Amino acid sequence: MTPATPVPAVTENAALPPVFDTLVVVGPGLIGSSVLRRAKERGGLARHVIAVDIDPAVCARVAELGIADEVMEDAAQAAAKADCVMLCVPVGAMGPVAASVIPAMKPGAILTEVGSTKVSVIEAIKPFLRPDVPYVPAHPMAGTEFSGPDAGFATLFEDRWCLLTPLEGTPSAAVEAIRTLWERCGARLRDMTPAHHDRVCAIVSHLPHLLAFTICGTADDLADETRSEVLDFAASGFRDFTRIAASDPIMWRDIFLLNREALLEMLARFMEDAQAMARAIRWGDEDYIVDRIERGRKIRKSLIENRQA
Numbered sequence: 602m603t604p605a606t607p608v609p610a611v612t613e614n615a616a617l618p619p620v621f622d623t624l625v626v627v628g629p630g631l632i633g634s635s636v637l638r639r640a641k642e643r644g645g646l647a648r649h650v651i652a653v654d655i656d657p658a659v660c661a662r663v664a665e666l667g668i669a670d671e672v673m674e675d676a677a678q679a680a681a682k683a684d685c686v687m688l689c690v691p692v693g694a695m696g697p698v699a700a701s702v703i704p705a706m707k708p709g710a711i712l713t714e715v716g717s718t719k720v721s722v723i724e725a726i727k728p729f730l731r732p733d734v735p736y737v738p739a740h741p742m743a744g745t746e747f748s749g750p751d752a753g754f755a756t757l758f759e760d761r762w763c764l765l766t767p768l769e770g771t772p773s774a775a776v777e778a779i780r781t782l783w784e785r786c787g788a789r790l791r792d793m794t795p796a797h798h799d800r801v802c803a804i805v806s807h808l809p810h811l812l813a814f815t816i817c818g819t820a821d822d823l824a825d826e827t828r829s830e831v832l833d834f835a836a837s838g839f840r841d842f843t844r845i846a847a848s849d850p851i852m853w854r855d856i857f858l859l860n861r862e863a864l865l866e867m868l869a870r871f872m873e874d875a876q877a878m879a880r881a882i883r884w885g886d887e888d889y890i891v892d893r894i895e896r897g898r899k900i901r902k903s904l905i906e907n908r909q910a
């Protein structure tokens with residue numbers, strides 16, 4: 602048997618000058634700690650990384666994991682040292698956190714965030730912006746159902762999309778710096794307007810989560826009502842829904858409420874299509890049923906071909 606080859610420390614970006622001197626990550630949970638890990642393990646993002654969290658237990662855990670050079674509870678104190686502040690807190694906390702960090706930031710330092718909704722996060726941050734602090738909204742389309750600093754990993758963003766929704770008038774150097782940061786995390790970049798982002802995410806991310814939470818709730822109610830063991834017999838289709846349904850309730854409450862309009866629009870559209878399927882089943886419309894299922898298979902196949910599944 603060939604002896605195991607020691608795996609060298611991965612330093613794929615280490616030769617490149619880092620995008621930022623000091624990067625502050627506020628909220629080192631799943632997303633924030635993945636950025637920190639990428640910065641530490643592969644280089645090329647920042648010379649010095651500081652993690653900030655409101656929760657002392659999270660700060661203690663980040664220090665223990667050794668994924669940041671400094672760990673602080675005071676966001677403003679950390680922001681004063683930053684060339685870039687990246688907010689990785691739940692979308693409902695973006696406005697208040699931006700309000701506390703922006704006044705402390707150095708002129709020219711960049712503010713960015715990773716929120717799953719864009720129109721309302723931008724609206725919440727805008728009142729606190731300074732002309733000398735460029736703001737570049739971003740959204741890595743990568744994640745899992747887990748949260749917290751232990752859930753992150755350095756390869757999370759590899760081959761995943763990261764959507765940028767730059768605002769008019771933002772200096773292009775700031776947008777390019779954030780683009781480079783995400784490219785060095787392994788992501789593919791796409792620019793779009795905030796409103797378009799919210800409609801796209803409503804259909805490909807927010808509605809699937811709403812359906813997963815709902816179907817699990819319905820099955821649980823049925824189990825209660827019939828005092829039967831329906832959940833014990835969960836087939837793999839149902840199990841796939843339970844993975845998504847295990848996601849963080851605060852994060853998803855915020856996303857649903859802050860992308861209310863686009864999500865309700867997509868839900869209404871979905872309910873119409875579900876009605877059409879119900880009708881096809883009732884009347885035995887085989888062609889309709891087969892056509893819908895074939896479309897699903899095609900989508901899955903193309904995701905696999907594009908390494909997105």
Ligand SMILES: NC(=O)C1=CN([C@@H]2O[C@H](COP(=O)(O)OP(=O)(O)OC[C@H]3O[C@@H](n4cnc5c(N)ncnc54)[C@H](O)[C@@H]3O)[C@@H](O)[C@H]2O)C=CC1
Nearest residue numbers: 628630631632654655689690691692716717744745748749
């Ligand atoms: N979980 C996912 O799969 C993805 C999440 N996002 C977005 O990224 C952001 C973070 O999500 P996760 O990393 O999953 O969350 P998480 O729950 O793992 O981490 C969030 C962290 O923010 C901290 N925090 C909350 N309020 C704070 C405040 N006021 N000041 C400082 N720290 C505060 C929490 O203590 C926690 O450690 C959210 O806006 C979410 O919409 C974006 C892409 C994927």
Ligand SMILES: O=C(O)C(=O)Cc1ccc(O)cc1
Nearest residue numbers: 717741742743744745746806
């Ligand atoms: O775990 C999953 O299936 C996800 O869909 C993760 C995810 C959650 C929120 C986002 O804004 C982007 C990606």
